[in-house]
Structures are given as C-alpha cells and as structure tokens.
Amino acid sequence: MSETLLEVSNLNIFFKSDKNPEPIHAVRDLSFSLKQGEMLGVVGESGSGKSITNLALMGILGDNSIVKADKLHFNNRDLLTLKEQEWQKVRGGEISMIFQDPMTALNPFLTVEFQIVETILAHKKISKKEARELAIELLAQVGITSPAERLKAYPFELSGGMAQRVMIAMAISTGPKLLIADEPTTALDVTIQKQILTLIKSLQEKNNMSVILVTHDLGVVSEFSERVQVMYAGELVETAMTKKLIQHPYHPYSYGLLSSRPGAVVRAAKSDLPSIPGIVPAFHQRPTGCQFHPRCPHVQNDCISSPIALENGIRCLHPMKEEVV
Amino acid sequence: MKQFFSELYFELKKNRGAMIGIVIIFLSIIIALLAPVIAPHNPTEVFSDSLRLPPSFLEGGKAGFFFGTDDIGRDLLSRLIYGSRISLAVGFSVVVLALFTGTILGVVAGFYGGLVDRIIMRLTDLIMSLPSILFAIVIVAVLGPGITNSIIAVAVVAVPNFIRIIRAQVLVEKNKQYVSAAKLFGAGHFRIMFVEILPNCMAPLIVQASLGFSDGILNVAALGFLGLGAQAPMSEWGTMLSDARSFIESSPWMVTLPGLCILVTVLSFNLLGDGLRDALDPRLKKQN
Amino acid sequence: MSELLRVNGLDKVYDIKKMFKPTMKLKALSNINFHLNSRETLGIVGESGCGKSTLAKVLTKLEQKTAGSIELLGKNFDTFNPKEFHSAIQMVFQDPYQSLNPRKKAFDIISDPLTINTPEKSSADVKEQVYAMMKKVGLREEFAKRYPHHFSGGQRQRLGIARSLMLHPQILILDEPVSALDVSIQAQVLNLLLELQTEFNLAYLFISHDLSVIQHMSDRILVMYLGRVVEYGSRDEIFNNPLHPYTQILLESAPKTNREKKDADHILNGELPSALNLPRGCAFEPRCPYATPGCKEVIPDLIEKQGRWVACHEASFAAKN
Numbered sequence: 008m009s010e011t012l013l014e015v016s017n018l019n020i021f022f023k024s025d026k027n028p029e030p031i032h033a034v035r036d037l038s039f040s041l042k043q044g045e046m047l048g049v050v051g052e053s054g055s056g057k058s059i060t061n062l063a064l065m066g067i068l069g070d071n072s073i074v075k076a077d078k079l080h081f082n083n084r085d086l087l088t089l090k091e092q093e094w095q096k097v098r099g100g101e102i103s104m105i106f107q108d109p110m111t112a113l114n115p116f117l118t119v120e121f122q123i124v125e126t127i128l129a130h131k132k133i134s135k136k137e138a139r140e141l142a143i144e145l146l147a148q149v150g151i152t153s154p155a156e157r158l159k160a161y162p163f164e165l166s167g168g169m170a171q172r173v174m175i176a177m178a179i180s181t182g183p184k185l186l187i188a189d190e191p192t193t194a195l196d197v198t199i200q201k202q203i204l205t206l207i208k209s210l211q212e213k214n215n216m217s218v219i220l221v222t223h224d225l226g227v228v229s230e231f232s233e234r235v236q237v238m239y240a241g242e243l244v245e246t247a248m249t250k251k252l253i254q255h256p257y258h259p260y261s262y263g264l265l266s267s268r269p270g271a272v273v274r275a276a277k278s279d280l281p282s283i284p285g286i287v288p289a290f291h292q293r294p295t296g297c298q299f300h301p302r303c304p305h306v307q308n309d310c311i312s313s314p315i316a317l318e319n320g321i322r323c324l325h326p327m328k329e330e331v332v
Numbered sequence: 333m334k335q336f337f338s339e340l341y342f343e344l345k346k347n348r349g350a351m352i353g354i355v356i357i358f359l360s361i362i363i364a365l366l367a368p369v370i371a372p373h374n375p376t377e378v379f380s381d382s383l384r385l386p387p388s389f390l391e392g393g394k395a396g397f398f399f400g401t402d403d404i405g406r407d408l409l410s411r412l413i414y415g416s417r418i419s420l421a422v423g424f425s426v427v428v429l430a431l432f433t434g435t436i437l438g439v440v441a442g443f444y445g446g447l448v449d450r451i452i453m454r455l456t457d458l459i460m461s462l463p464s465i466l467f468a469i470v471i472v473a474v475l476g477p478g479i480t481n482s483i484i485a486v487a488v489v490a491v492p493n494f495i496r497i498i499r500a501q502v503l504v505e506k507n508k509q510y511v512s513a514a515k516l517f518g519a520g521h522f523r524i525m526f527v528e529i530l531p532n533c534m535a536p537l538i539v540q541a542s543l544g545f546s547d548g549i550l551n552v553a554a555l556g557f558l559g560l561g562a563q564a565p566m567s568e569w570g571t572m573l574s575d576a577r578s579f580i581e582s583s584p585w586m587v588t589l590p591g592l593c594i595l596v597t598v599l600s601f602n603l604l605g606d607g608l609r610d611a612l613d614p615r616l617k618k619q620n
Numbered sequence: 621m622s623e624l625l626r627v628n629g630l631d632k633v634y635d636i637k638k639m640f641k642p643t644m645k646l647k648a649l650s651n652i653n654f655h656l657n658s659r660e661t662l663g664i665v666g667e668s669g670c671g672k673s674t675l676a677k678v679l680t681k682l683e684q685k686t687a688g689s690i691e692l693l694g695k696n697f698d699t700f701n702p703k704e705f706h707s708a709i710q711m712v713f714q715d716p717y718q719s720l721n722p723r724k725k726a727f728d729i730i731s732d733p734l735t736i737n738t739p740e741k742s743s744a745d746v747k748e749q750v751y752a753m754m755k756k757v758g759l760r761e762e763f764a765k766r767y768p769h770h771f772s773g774g775q776r777q778r779l780g781i782a783r784s785l786m787l788h789p790q791i792l793i794l795d796e797p798v799s800a801l802d803v804s805i806q807a808q809v810l811n812l813l814l815e816l817q818t819e820f821n822l823a824y825l826f827i828s829h830d831l832s833v834i835q836h837m838s839d840r841i842l843v844m845y846l847g848r849v850v851e852y853g854s855r856d857e858i859f860n861n862p863l864h865p866y867t868q869i870l871l872e873s874a875p876k877t878n879r880e881k882k883d884a885d886h887i888l889n890g891e892l893p894s895a896l897n898l899p900r901g902c903a904f905e906p907r908c909p910y911a912t913p914g915c916k917e918v919i920p921d922l923i924e925k926q927g928r929w930v931a932c933h934e935a936s937f938a939a940k941n
Contacts, residue, residue, distance in 0.1 A: 052802040166891050167668075196667035196829065199891065201873040223803050226832075226875030253877050267807035270832025270876060276855055277661070277814055277837065282807035286772045335767070509719035512682055513780070517733035517787060518706045531723040 012184055012217050013041040016078035020059055023071045030073060031290045033059050034241045038317070043184065044215040048228030048249060050264070051238035054287045057221050061187050065104055066094040082184060100130045103178035107190040109170035113162040120158035123177050130181040145176040150206060168199035172206070179210060185217045192227070204231050225265055229253050237261045240288055240298035246320040257326035260299045297323070343611035350607020356600035364417040371410035372396065375567045379405040384583045400585050402576065408586065411567035412593055418568045419549050419597060422483055426548030427541050429487035434494020435537070439525045441495065442502030456492035464489040465554055472560045479568065482561040486551040490544050497540050501533035535612035539605055546601035553594050569594050624791055624823050625656040630688035632678055636896065646895050648674040649847045652688070653922065656791065659817070661824040663838030665831060669892050671847040672827045676795045679825070680711050693790065703737060710789040714796035716776035720768040726779055727764035730754065733786040749786070757782045758812060774805035778812065785820065793825045798833060810837065831874040835859055843867045846895060846903040853928020863925060863935045866904050902933065910934045
C-alpha cells in the first residue's frame with residue numbers, strides 16, 4: 008500500500024460578491040484522498056466546482072474567496088495554514104498544474120527556453136546552463152523532436168499539441184508529487200488528445216507521480232484513470248473505481264451523464280438519446296436538498312428538503328438499480 | 333438597451349470620480365438651461381460706473397456684482413453663467429458632428445476594408461499627424477472666424493478619433509458568427525453594418541463621446557482665446573479669457589474665473605469618460 | 621429519395637499575402653466530391669485544419685469557391701438569386717455565444733429572416749410563426765423578450781436552430797452544433813435535431829470532430845484530412861470496417877467508455893503538416909503506419925472499394941491489419 012499524498016475532508020469554498028449579500032457556496036463538503044502515484048479522474052460539467060477545487064489546492068483562489076475545511080493535508084502538511092512564501096514553494100514545486108488552453112498559459116512574448124528555465128530556476132538551485140540542459144532533457148522526455156531547436160521557439164510557432172507538451176515539461180520540471188491536469192486535451196484534436204493523455208499516464212507511472220485528471224469526458228477517464236469522482240453543482244455525487252462506475256453508476260446524474268453519451272452503448276443510428284432535462288443551476292440559484300433533484304427522473308419527497316450525505320461513495324437516497332442500457 | 337444603461341449605472345456608482353463628474357455636469361446643464369433666471373444681469377449690459385470691480389466678497393467689491401465686473405463694466409457672474417450655455421452647446425455640437433461622421437466613416441472602413449479602408453484611414457492619419465489645434469486654426473482661417481466655424485473646425489479635428497475607435501471595434505465584430513448568420517438570411521450590407529454590428533460598438537463610442545465633449549470645449553475655448561472663435565460681445569469663456577489677458581496683474585479674477593470654469597467642466601467630462609471606460613472595458617468585465 | 625446537393629471537384633484556395641514575401645497558396649479544399657440526398661444526414665468528420673469549416677462556408681456562399689461545380693436542387697449553385705438561395709440552404713453555427721447578436725432580443729433574432737425576406741408579411745403573421753417555431757425548438761413564449769445572455773448555452777443553440785429554420789430550408793448545415801455545450805445538454809440538442817429533421821424533412825450536413833456524435837447522427841460519412849476526402853461511405857461501412865488508415869486511427873483515438881479490449885496501441889505520431897507546405901504525395905503519408913515509398917510521390921485518387929470510396933494506395937493492405 009502506498010502512502011496517502013493528499014487528504015481533503017469537508018472542503019467548502021465560498022465566494023463573496025458585491026451583488027449578493029450572502030457569499031456564494033461554490034464547493035460543498037468535498038472529501039477525498041489521493042495516494043502517491045495514483046491517477047484520479049474528476050468528471051463534471053461547467054459549474055460543478057471541479058476547477059475551483061483545483062485552484063484551492065494550488066492556493067491561487069482570489070481574495071474574494073473563503074476556503075474552509077476540516078482537513079486539507081498534502082504530503083503531511085496542512086495547506087490551510089501555509090503562508091504565501093511557503094505556498095510559493097509548494098505551488099509549481101510539489102504541486103504542478105496544466106491547463107485547458109496551453110496557448111494562453113504560455114506567455115506569447117517569451118521563448119520556450121526562457122519560460123522553462125525560469126520555472127526550473129525558481130525551484131532549483133542550479134546554474135542557468137544546467138537548467139538549460141535539464142530543459143532540453145525534459146522536452147525530449149515529453150516527446151518533442153529536436154528539443155534544442157524547439158527551445159528557441161515562441162509559443163505561436165508551436166501547434167496546440169506541442170504547446171501542451173511544453174506545458175507538461177514545465178509542470179514536471181520541478182519533480183512534483185502531484186500534477187493537476189485541468190481539461191488538458193479539451194482544446195486538442197482526438198489523435199493529439201490520445202498522444203497527450205498517454206504521455207501523462209506514462210509520466211505518472213515512471214515518476215510515481217499522483218495525477219488529478221479533470222475532464223468533462225467520461226471516455227477519457229475510463230481509458231486513463233483507475234478511480235473517478237463525479238461532481239455536480241459543487242458537490243461530489245459519486246466516487247468509485249472507474250470500471251465499476253462505467254458498468255453500474257448508482258447516482259442518477261452519473262447514470263444520465265453516461266447514458267446520454269452518443270457512443271455509450273450500441274444504438275441504432277438516429278435513435279433518441281436518453282437525456283438529462285434542464286440545466287446545471289447557477290451558483291446563486293442552488294436548490295435545497297439534493298442538488299440534482301430538479302433534474303432527476305427518480306426524485307422523491309425526501310430528496311428535496313435536507314442535504315444528502317455521501318455514503319459509500321454515493322450522494323443519493325435512491326441509487327439506481329439498473330445498469331446502463 | 334435599458335438594461336445596458338442600468339448595468340452601466342451600477343458600475344459607475346462605484347467610481348467616485350465619475351460620480352463627481354456626473355454631478356458637476358448635471359449642475360452645469362441646469363445652470364445653462366436656467367441662465368436667464370439665475371443670472372443677475374444681462375451678460376452684455378454695460379455698467380459704466382463699475383469697471384473692473386473685484387468680486388463682492390473681496391475688498392472694494394460691490395454687492396450687486398458677486399464675481400465683480402470686467403474691463404467695460406459687464407457683470408462677470410452673468411457672463412460666466414451665459415458662457416456655460418455656449419460651452420455646453422459647443423461641446424455637444426462638436427460631439428454630435430464628429431460622432432455622426434466618424435461613426436459612418438469608421439463602420440464603412442472597418443466593414444469593407446480594402447481600398448475604401450485605405451483611403452479613409454490615410455486621411456485620418458493625415459489629420460492626426462498635425463497638432464489638432466494647429467489644424468483647427470487652419471480650417472478657421474479658411475472658413476473665417478466665428479463660433480460656428482470654430483465648431484466645424486474642432487469637429488473635423490475630432491473625427492479621426494471616432495473613426496479609429498469604431499473601425500477597430502467593427503473589425504472585431506464583423507468576424508463574429510452572428511454577422512455570418514445575418515448574411516445567410518439575406519441581410520444587406522447597410523443592415524449588417526448599422527443594425528447588427530454598430531449596436532455592439534457602443535461601449536467605446538460612449539467613452540469617446542464623453543472625452544470628445546471635453547476636447548471640444550477646450551479646443552473651442554482655445555480658438556476663442558486666439559480670437560478665432562466666438563466674437564464680442566458673446567460671453568464665451570475662451571474669449572473672456574483672452575479679453576482679460578492684459579489685466580492679469582491688476583484684476584486677476586477676470587482671468588481666473590473663466591479659466592476655472594473651463595477647467596472644472598473639462599475635468600468633469602474627463603472624469604466621467606474615465607469612469608465609463610472602466611465600467612465598459614470588456615477586459616475588466618467578467619465574460620458571460 | 622431525391623438528390624438535393626451534388627459537389628464536384630470543389631477547390632478552395634486562399635492567397636496568403638505577407639509583406640515582403642511572395643504570395644502563398646493555401647489549399648483549404650481540393651477536389652471535394654459528394655452528394656446529399658433529401659432527408660438524410662451526411663456526417664463530415666476530421667480534425668482541425670481538415671477543411672470542414674471552409675466547406676461549410678463555401679456551401680453557404682460566405683466564401684467563394686475557387687473551382688469545381690455545385691448543383692443545388694438540380695440547379696447550378698451560382699445561378700441562384702440570393703433569396704432563393706437563403707431559403708434552400710441554412711446553417712447552425714458552433715458557438716452559441718458568438719452566433720447570436722447580444723444586442724437583440726430573442727424574438728428579433730428569430731424573426732429577422734422573415735422580416736428581411738418577406739417584408740410583405742403582417743406583423744401578426746410573423747409573430748405567430750416565430751412563436752410556433754419557438755415552441756418547436758422547446759423555447760417558452762415568454763423567452764421572446766429576453767436577450768441572449770439570459771439564456772444557457774443549450775437554449776442559445778435552440779435559438780440559433782429556430783432562426784435557421786424560419787425560411788424553411790431543405791438543407792441545414794450544422795457546424796459543430798453541440799461541441800460548445802455541456803455533456804448533459806448535448807443529448808437534448810441532438811434529440812431536438814433528430815425530431816426537427818423528421819418534422820421538416822430536412823437534409824443535414826453534420827460537421828463535427830466528435831466521432832460518437834457523428835456515428836449517432838449520420839446516415840453516411842465523409843472523412844476529411846487536410847482539405848481532401850479520404851473516405852466516404854455509409855455509416856456502418858466506415859465505423860465497422862474503416863479502410864483508410866487515417867479513419868482507422870481516428871476511430872481508435874476517440875476515447876470510449878465501452879472499449880472491449882486494449883487496442884494494439886496505434887497512437888498517431890506527429891502532427892498535421894502545414895497546409896501551406898503539403899507533402900507532394902498523400903497528405904497522410906508522413907504519419908501513416910502503412911506508408912510505402914510510392915505514397916510519397918502520388919496523390920491517391922478516391923476510388924470505390926468494398927462499398928465505399930477511399931483515397932489510399934494501400935487501403936487493401938491496411939484493411940487486413
């Protein structure tokens with residue numbers, strides 16, 4: 008059994024805003040843990056709170072946010088009590104992050120070399136020359152051909168896939184224990200997506216790195232991560248081993264998400280897809296009780312009034328009995 | 333549109349400078365409208381026994397002339413009050429003229445591109461490459477001095493700013509898919525330019541209009557000061573300033589007061605313009 | 621089934637002008653051939669840069685074609701007058717945020733096609749038609765007075781669909797109509813499109829990069845790579861037995877929840893070559909696992925093979941593997 012790297016217990020994130028007197032409750036009672044070397048898939052739509060959680064783990068939420076948790080431990084350290092200086096060591100050092108759009112995450116006015124070397128020097132006490140050699144090595148590791156030449160390139164000279172590889176090289180340059188990949192392939196083509204995800208997977212295995220892979224695509228999760236958690240409207244609604252969840256999702260939302268995928272099961276062309284009615288509620292219009300109840304086809308009276316607890320990895324009073332058909 | 337303005341007001345309320353600007357502008361509009369009621373005297377009436385009187389609250393002042401009188405014995409307060417009419421009207425005319433011409437030219441240049449765009453933009457470059465006041469002087473010199481001609485001159489100088497701002501905005505908007513959609517259901521060029529695209533270019537236009545107001549007032553006052561603008565006995569602030577120039581040492585109030593009026597009015601429009609810019613800047617606004 | 625659209629040898633070349641450099645030719649589409657029957661859906665699939673969006677623009681006359689002929693409803697595409705053309709072919713755009721004018725109310729967005737093309741219609745008539753269409757696409761009447769930013773992504777896309785149907789076109793081009801939407805909303809919109817197709821007897825040209833969506837929606841499929849058609853045939857032929865190596869790899873790369881076994885990993889190496897500097901022979905050759913020296917030299921023709929059209933010298937060899 009490997010060690011627990013990240014432990015989150017009852018994480019709540021609020022946002023203050025001058026339009027609403029009440030702070031907005033963006034993430035509610037989120038608990039999960041992550042072992043060293045494990046990949047965790049996080050699935051959710053926009054407004055599910057998945058990206059906000061990541062920013063909280065990186066300590067880069069804005070001043071208008073309030074983060075509360077019973078426990079927010081990373082590598083046996085309490086993240087809640089970290090000072091900004093200590094954060095700077097953790098952020099980009101022990102926890103790295105890659106984003107959906109690599110083009111905007113890279114500074115368009117600086118060369119790849121400058122950006123990677125800068126990152127390395129911020130966290131490692133080595134000479135500039137050594138940092139440059141390390142950068143070339145890293146670029147080769149992430150599958151960039153002729154890395155020494157690519158170092159001189161500006162971001163706009165790279166394709167989307169190439170830019171994402173550069174981002175990954177930067178992210179792993181400090182030997183992080185945890186890599187947060189926030190929709191790393193959403194902006195990329197499918198063939199490039201597969202290259203990038205395979206690369207992340209191989210780096211995870213080789214460096215014994217933990218990865219949080221955030222995506223809206225259950226297909227991506229089911230092919231690349233062993234464990235998955237589904238988030239909806241700021242709550243964790245279901246968590247399970249990916250294989251089990253794909254086979255038998257218990258929460259009606261995971262069920263709906265899975266069965267509404269056009270390619271989920273073999274279907275006659277142009278047949279009606281099972282769909283989830285309605286839309287994700289906005290932050291300031293969250294319902295009481297189960298967050299999913301206004302859209303749930305199996306809603307009952309007890310779902311509406313009080314919040315539902317997460318039990319055995321399912322936040323639902325009436326879990327689905329049937330498998331996806 | 334209604335919601336656009338209510339949102340705008342919500343943003344503006346947070347900006348103290350802009351609110352001060354709005355209050356002053358509002359006050360000066362009231363003063364200008366009510367000038368015949370407020371002004372104690374006729375601005376052109378000459379009191380030959382009261383030449384260059386200091387303001388009434390200073391030593392040597394007379395009770396009837398709150399801000400004193402000028403070199404031929406006209407009441408300064410009344411002249412300043414009537415002057416606000418002229419300045420606001422001038423600012424307004426300049427903005428309307430420049431806005432109208434600039435918008436049309438800018439939309440056309442941005443939308444059609446190519447040769448039309450090149451011609452219009454080189455012309456604006458030409459105007460902008462000369463100091464604006466110098467160019468205005470040239471125009472007035474050709475047209476002849478006078479308040480109307482100086483308004484025209486100042487408006488011409490202001491047009492390039494409007495053209496540039498509108499054109500830049502049109503270049504962004506015309507590539508959006510709603511424009512393609514309008515083409516697909518057969519909307520004509522005129523409709524696409526002025527019904528589809530133009531309403532989406534309002535934000536920078538409003539900012540520029542507010543700043544153009546202050547530029548207009550300032551430039552017309554400058555022309556007046558040079559003797560090319562409003563002619564006597566019109567109580568235009570710039571002209572008043574110019575007339576009082578020779579008495580700056582003996583009767584400093586005659587120079588100070590019109591100067592202050594110009595300063596405060598121009599400042600308030602600039603404050604409003606900056607506030608509007610902050611409120612409308614899409615980069616600062618959250619995307620929705 | 622009658623034929624609504626036939627495209628023959630369509631080319632689209634852009635001139636890329638850069639200061640101090642000779643003008644370069646960018647071949648966005650070359651020698652595109654296909655046809656579209658009434659009431660069917662032709663799925664067009666390919667990655668970014670394959671020319672699928674350019675194709676949509678040329679077919680809607682947003683861009684001029686460079687060469688080739690298009691026959692629309694049995695007539696030459698170029699001889700249509702604008703009014704006829706707009707009521708023959710319409711389009712739904714990808715981005716539900718950019719494709720609706722933010723300063724217009726929903727009612728005006730939907731009614732514009734009518735007020736422009738049939739100004740003689742009474743306003744009561746227009747109103748009735750707009751509300752009827754709103755109901756068909758699942759928008760409530762009271763939404764008519766709202767501005768686009770009050771709507772969710774899915775609702776905006778419904779608005780866009782309503783607008784495109786106001787002139788009762790026979791062909792609807794759907795350019796990535798669901799890729800900007802949340803997963804749980806996609807199925808709603810796809811179902812709506814299927815319903816509308818039956819109700820209005822529409823032929824769809826469904827453009828997407830998402831294979832599972834294409835598979836679900838299409839009768840026939842056109843696979844494009846760098847401005848060329850690489851494979852063209854019925855949905856079942858292409859999904860069950862893809863012949864072109866690119867189609868095969870595309871199908872394998874798509875993430876699936878129901879993959880039965882780990883495929884022998886065919887990760888497609890490398891990236892798209894620049895469209896300004898295409899390989900002399902087959903455009904896919906630099907990335908192709910089956911490429912032979914001959915592929916470098918000669919551009920493969922689209923030929924009929926096993927019930928579909930495919931452009932590959934080694935297709936029969938690739939199929940065996």
